[in-house]
């Protein structure tokens with residue numbers, strides 16, 4: 001699907017870099033098929049060195065004639081960048097926006113009539129082919145273009161299509177999610193250290209355990225509660241640990257964290273609109 005395609009990434013920051021690295025390893029796209037743009041002059045050399053792609057500060061030159069344009073600047077920069085690119089992007093090109101809280105109609109309204117837009121919410125584990133992306137299509141994207149957007153993210157992980165009204169929730173759950181889980185791994189490793197395990201070993205024990213538990217959920221498709229029960233021996237030690245988690249309100253804390261992040265994602269678009277009105 002991506003054979004002989006060219007890709008422009010506007011804003012090769014943390015997410016853009018993770019996606020390009022993943023695509024270079026796992027798709028038919030070569031470094032010569034990808035161009036990127038950044039905000040600061042100092043970023044050019046760093047990104048070129050790291051990814052081997054051509055990078056510039058000229059957004060128009062970066063996107064001109066490319067088959068797929070991935071917009072990965074911060075939400076608050078989207079309005080400015082879209083207005084800058086309005087005359088350059090044509091309806092023959094596919095625009096994919098990964099900016100949190102920026103709707104597909106926000107993007108469409110700022111580009112020429114008919115430009116196909118797909119909104120995506122990937123995450124940084126895309127760099128190791130373990131990404132998770134939620135996708136939804138704007139009104140002008142046809143089936144082939146939607147499939148092409150899906151192919152991009154399938155190369156670097158899993159994809160799921162959701163109604164656009166759920167994209168802030170996806171942002172809060174799977175795009176922000178790695179940050180929450182790093183805290184969990186870090187905390188489990190700290191517990192190991194507290195109990196005398198060397199930090200490196202404790203981190204390996206914690207991270208591989210999280211990886212294994214996640215893989216069990218994915219592979220078995222069993223309810224997590226059922227998998228938890230298989231670890232919890234009656235009168236054993238796990239139930240004592242679980243009781244501590246309940247007392248510390250781990251579940252409700254995680255639920256509230258995701259709900260709060262989703263609220264913030266909704267707010268972002270409002271503050272952005274006010275800024276640029």
Ligand SMILES: NC(=O)c1ccc[n+]([C@@H]2O[C@H](COP(=O)([O-])OP(=O)(O)OC[C@H]3O[C@@H](n4cnc5c(N)ncnc54)[C@H](OP(=O)(O)O)[C@@H]3O)[C@@H](O)[C@H]2O)c1
Nearest residue numbers: 011012013014015038039040043072073074075099100175
């Ligand atoms: N990080 C994540 O896990 C994640 C996950 C899903 C979606 N996203 C979305 O991805 C987007 C980028 O997030 P990020 O975390 O990667 O942020 P970031 O690291 O700050 O990246 C932003 C990039 O945009 C560049 N930039 C700034 N102004 C520009 C301009 N006028 N033209 C072209 N490039 C410009 C910056 O270049 P300089 O550094 O040179 O200024 C930087 O490379 C956001 O919209 C975010 O919502 C992020």
